[in-house]
Amino acid sequence: MDSSTMIIYVISDSIGETGELIAKSSVKQFESYNYEIKRYPYHNSIEQIEPILEEASKNKKSLIVYTNVVQKTRDFIEEKAKALNLHTVDVMGGPMDQLEDILGYPPLREPGLIRRLDDNYFKKVEAIEFAVKYDDGKDPRGAKKADICLVGISRTSKTPLSMYLANKLYKVANIPLVPEVPVPSEVYEKDVKRVIGLTCNPEKLISIREERLKSLGLSGSAKYANIERIKEELRYSQQIMDELGCIVIDVSTKAIEETAEIIIDYMENMEKNF
Known part of the structure; x- marks a missing residue:
């Protein structure tokens, strides 16, 4: 040299x-x-x-x-x-x-403390990518792979909850429940302790869906924001959740963070007991 x-x-x-x-x-x-x-x-x-x-x-x-x-x-x-x-x-x-x-x-x-932080960072990125890939039932196979599978009708906070939980390192898939669309078999095959149902009162859903339609430049009179349609969807979702035997959280008056904390507490307790 x-x-x-x-x-x-x-x-x-x-x-x-x-x-x-x-x-x-x-x-x-x-x-x-x-x-x-x-x-x-x-x-x-x-x-x-x-x-x-x-x-x-x-x-x-x-x-x-x-x-x-x-x-x-x-x-x-x-x-x-x-x-x-x-x-x-x-x-x-x-x-x-x-x-x-x-x-x-x-x-x-x-x-090595900084390396441990980096590991968490990469786990978070992986969880976020998972949430995006398996959002809104894009690929029902995600239900089987997920740490948590959220089910519920449109506008019950499934997507924002998935992203929030991803930031807490949980891999989350979410499946929309629509009366005209059969529930994917993967949801029924999932460990029911990892399936979480989301529901909301009709009045709250109407206001949320009307705002959503406005943001898209569509009429508030669409079937999507019709009270009878919403009640039909809620009855259907409750039927599915009863069949699954999963826990159900009413998100009507809860912020995303509150619902997420309920889910995290539930998951931590579940993992301790099993």
């Missing part, structure tokens, strides 16, 4: 992305200077890290960038680096010290 090449050793108790990004961003400020980054993920013991520091000490142009949070490891890196006359960048130290001063209590010092 060319002796003029800067070697940056990125040591991390997680995957090391943050340290590598900071190293690259910093060295890029020095135009076309030759550099190499060596990343050492999941290195948190003295036995793992000591040989890296020994190797770095053999090159005059070495920099140690570390993102470790366990205090014993951090102390070792600083003491050993000082003994070997190595330059170090403690990525996490400064921000954690300042936050401790402001908040008045020490950090958790648990490696």
Whole structure:
């Protein structure tokens, strides 16, 4: 290797992305200077890290960038680096010290917390994509795959509930109940504990459906917002829900968040008991 090449050793108790990004961003400020980054993920013991520091000490142009949070490891890196006359960048130290001063209590010092947050982020994206794919009965096969299957007539908050619950990491499919359309067999084959019926009083549904028609530039006198039609749909949906034996939630006076919390509580209790 060319002796003029800067070697940056990125040591991390997680995957090391943050340290590598900071190293690259910093060295890029020095135009076309030759550099190499060596990343050492999941290195948190003295036995793992000591040989890296020994190797770095053999090159005059070495920099140690570390993102470790366990205090014993951090102390070792600083003491050993000082003994070997190595330059170090403690990525996490400064921000954690300042936050401790402001908040008045020490950090958790648990490696990989940001990665756990990232995992939740990807699970959330997956759940949202699932909700979109299996919205409004587009593909009834989703009922079988879903953590939760919502059933109800039009405008009983199935779609917004699906999206809200997706943000809580639940994969949700929703199936509209329409008297003229047979209920997909997948709904009957679903574990009934994971099927949730939604209902609403006729007066509330009329106002919601009339507003929906207005937003589409259609007449409020359409069958969709007719009181007798709505009552027929509600009777039909109640019949289906009785056949399924699922729990039923009346959403007439509830915000999406309230209904979602009822469903989440129900799911958590159900999963504890089974």
